[in-house]
Amino acid sequence: MSESRFAAHAGRPGARRRADAIRAAEARVAAMEGDYIAEADGLIDRLNTLAGEPAPDIDAIYREAATLRGLGGVFGYALVSDVAGSLCELADRLLAAAANDRPAILAHIQSLNLLHHRRVKGDGGSGEAELCEGLARLVARWPAATLP
Amino acid sequence: MNRVDDLRLDGLTVLLVDSSKFTRKLVVQMLVEFGVSTILEAEDGDAATEALRRGHVDLMICDTMLPRQDGITLTRNIRLETSASYRTIPILLLTGHTRRADVMRMRDCGASLILAKPVAPKALYDRLAWIARDPRPFVESAIFTGPDRRHREDEPSHGLSRRQVDRDRLARLTDSSVTPAEVAAILDQAGQP
Numbered sequence: 398m399s400e401s402r403f404a405a406h407a408g409r410p411g412a413r414r415r416a417d418a419i420r421a422a423e424a425r426v427a428a429m430e431g432d433y434i435a436e437a438d439g440l441i442d443r444l445n446t447l448a449g450e451p452a453p454d455i456d457a458i459y460r461e462a463a464t465l466r467g468l469g470g471v472f473g474y475a476l477v478s479d480v481a482g483s484l485c486e487l488a489d490r491l492l493a494a495a496a497n498d499r500p501a502i503l504a505h506i507q508s509l510n511l512l513h514h515r516r517v518k519g520d521g522g523s524g525e526a527e528l529c530e531g532l533a534r535l536v537a538r539w540p541a542a543t544l545p
Numbered sequence: 546m547n548r549v550d551d552l553r554l555d556g557l558t559v560l561l562v563d564s565s566k567f568t569r570k571l572v573v574q575m576l577v578e579f580g581v582s583t584i585l586e587a588e589d590g591d592a593a594t595e596a597l598r599r600g601h602v603d604l605m606i607c608d609t610m611l612p613r614q615d616g617i618t619l620t621r622n623i624r625l626e627t628s629a630s631y632r633t634i635p636i637l638l639l640t641g642h643t644r645r646a647d648v649m650r651m652r653d654c655g656a657s658l659i660l661a662k663p664v665a666p667k668a669l670y671d672r673l674a675w676i677a678r679d680p681r682p683f684v685e686s687a688i689f690t691g692p693d694r695r696h697r698e699d700e701p702s703h704g705l706s707r708r709q710v711d712r713d714r715l716a717r718l719t720d721s722s723v724t725p726a727e728v729a730a731i732l733d734q735a736g737q738p
Contacts, residue, residue, distance in 0.1 A: 403635050415552070422669075
C-alpha cells in the first residue's frame with residue numbers, strides 16, 4: 398500500500414515515548430473503574446431482564462454479553478470478560494441451532510452477577526475455576542456453529 | 546521502512562465507530578493520551594459513512610457489532626467505494642466475540658488489522674504502531690479489496706482465541722470469592738453438576 402497519511406505522520410520525529418503514552422493511558426483507564434462498575438451493572442440488569450422474557454431474544458443477549466466481554470478485562474475483571482464470552486459462545490451456538498437453553502443462559506447470568514457484585518479481579522480462585530469449567534460444559538452441550 | 550514504535554499522532558484524525566457510548570469514551574481516553582488531536586465518534590455505520598464523506602479521516606477504529614450494518618459490512622463497503630478518497634484508509638476492527646458465521650467475512654472484508662476486545666492501552670498502541678509500519682500493498686481483485694492478505698510479515702496476534710486454563714494461570718489463582726455451594730447451586734439448576 399502506498400504509505401498512508403497515518404503512516405507518514407505517525408513516523409515523524411518528536412513523538413511521545415511509547416512507554417509514557419501507554420502508562421498515561423492506563424492511568425486514565427484506571428480512573429474510569431467506577432464508571433465501568435455502573436456500566437456493567439446496567440448490562441447485567443439488561444441480561445437478567447432479557448433472560449426473564451417468556452421467549453428470550455438470544456440475539457439481544459448475545460449483543461449485551463459481547464459488550465460486557467469487551468469491558469471487564471480492561472479493568473482487571475478478566476473473569477467477567479471470560480464468562481460474558483462464554484455466554485456469547487452459547488448464544489452463537491443456540492442461534493445456529495435455532496434453539497433455546499434457558500437454564501444454561503441463567504447459569505451464565507447468575508455467574509456474572511456473582512463475579513461482578515463481589516468484584517472478583519484476575520483469575521480468582523479454585524471456586525471460580527470450577528464455575529468456568531462448569532459453564533464450558535454447558536456450552537459444549539450444543540454443537541459449535543459450522544463455518545460458512 | 547523504518548520501524549515505528551513511538552507514534553506521533555498529533556495532526557491526525559481518527560474515526561471511532563462503536564455502538565456502546567461507554568466503550569467509545571474508554572477508547573477516546575486512550576487515544577487522547579496517545580496524542581491523537583482529533584477524534585470523531587459514530588455509533589453506527591450510517592454515521593460513520595457520513596463522517597468519512599464530510600471530512601478527512603486518517604484512521605478508522607471500528608467495532609464489528611453495529612446495529613443494522615455491522616462493522617464487517619461497513620469495512621467492505623468502504624473498500625468497494627471506488628471513487629471515495631477514504632477507500633484505502635487504515636481500518637482497525639475490534640471484536641468482542643466472533644461468531645462462526647463471521648469468521649470468513651472478517652478475513653475477507655479488507656480490514657488492516659483485527660483486535661479482540663477487551664482492548665488494553667498497550668494492545669491498542671502496538672496495533673496502531675503495526676499499522677503505521679504496514680508494508681502491504683493495497684490490492685483490488687474480483688474477490689478481495691484491501692491490504693494484501695498474503696503478505697503478513699510480523700503481524701501481531703489478534704487475540705481471538707479464548708484464554709486457556711494453563712499452568713501459569715492456575716499458579717495465579719488466589720482465594721476463592723465463590724464457594725463450592727454457590728458453584729453447585731448455579732450449575733445444578735442448569736443440569737450440570
